Amino acid sequence: MKMARAWLVDRKVISLSGGDRVGFLQGLVSNDVTCADRTRLVWAALLTPQGRYLSDFFIWHEEDRLLLDVPAPHAETLCRRLARFRLRADIRIDMTDEIVEACWGETAQDDGRRDPRLDAAGTRRILPQDAVTEAEDGLSAYHAHRIALGLPSPDDCESEKTLLLEANFDWLNGISWKKGCYMGQELTARTHYRGLVKKRLVPLCADGPLPAPGTLLMDGSREIGMVRTSSGQRGLAFLRREYWDRSVACGDIILTPDLPDWFHHEASGDGSGDPAP
Numbered sequence: 001m002k003m004a005r006a007w008l009v010d011r012k013v014i015s016l017s018g019g020d021r022v023g024f025l026q027g028l029v030s031n032d033v034t035c036a037d038r039t040r041l042v043w044a045a046l047l048t049p050q051g052r053y054l055s056d057f058f059i060w061h062e063e064d065r066l067l068l069d070v071p072a073p074h075a076e077t078l079c080r081r082l083a084r085f086r087l088r089a090d091i092r093i094d095m096t097d098e099i100v101e102a103c104w105g106e107t108a109q110d111d112g113r114r115d116p117r118l119d120a121a122g123t124r125r126i127l128p129q130d131a132v133t134e135a136e137d138g139l140s141a142y143h144a145h146r147i148a149l150g151l152p153s154p155d156d157c158e159s160e161k162t163l164l165l166e167a168n169f170d171w172l173n174g175i176s177w178k179k180g181c182y183m184g185q186e187l188t189a190r191t192h193y194r195g196l197v198k199k200r201l202v203p204l205c206a207d208g209p210l211p212a213p214g215t216l217l218m219d220g221s222r223e224i225g226m227v228r229t230s231s232g233q234r235g236l237a238f239l240r241r242e243y244w245d246r247s248v249a250c251g252d253i254i255l256t257p258d259l260p261d262w263f264h265h266e267a268s269g270d271g272s273g274d275p276a277p
Contacts, residue, residue: 003105006138012075018091032176036061047184053162144231150203156228210235
């Protein structure tokens, strides 16, 4: 696959500066902030105290600040949420005008930082706004690439409802099981150590355009999943695990799970011992 690139205009960059920036963020998010360095990104999520998804972002380590590469619709709310926890910590939270670029394919940018979810996802860079010298036409291609790999976006997660394991954060390097406490850790850990979850975000192929996000998938009168983002005839849907190895009808469209190599196909079952979704 030849190199492709896109300015991710659906992302914003937040700066965290001050001497307490690492410890401050470490106590709030799902992954180990100390693992971010000058070459390595960390992907993490902010949860409700009850362990439900609020937002996710890439954490960049710079010499005197941390940068959060966040979904644009979440940026202002995320700044406000973080500010609530600042108290007397030596930390400053600022929105920047910097731009995120994604690059993927055979010759990804040498000076980019590898997407920590999957090597095939490519690299990312944060650049000054004035570095954008081309018309933006790569965003849809980036999301088609993301969906083909099975990578979740914020549009795939339901705010204050989705569990991180349902969105495969555990299989895509979005959770540290060793870092210690963070907000929402209890439910996340309990779901993990008790084993199977009832549903996960599953890549699908369809024999036509996928239904709109939010469309329920049914087996007779039983709700078995929900369609999330899509690109053409590929998409993602939350799907109960006993349906991961079979096609599902949605109206006249047939949806077939297309599980990638990284997807850990858990044993089927009724999920009666799982935490409630």
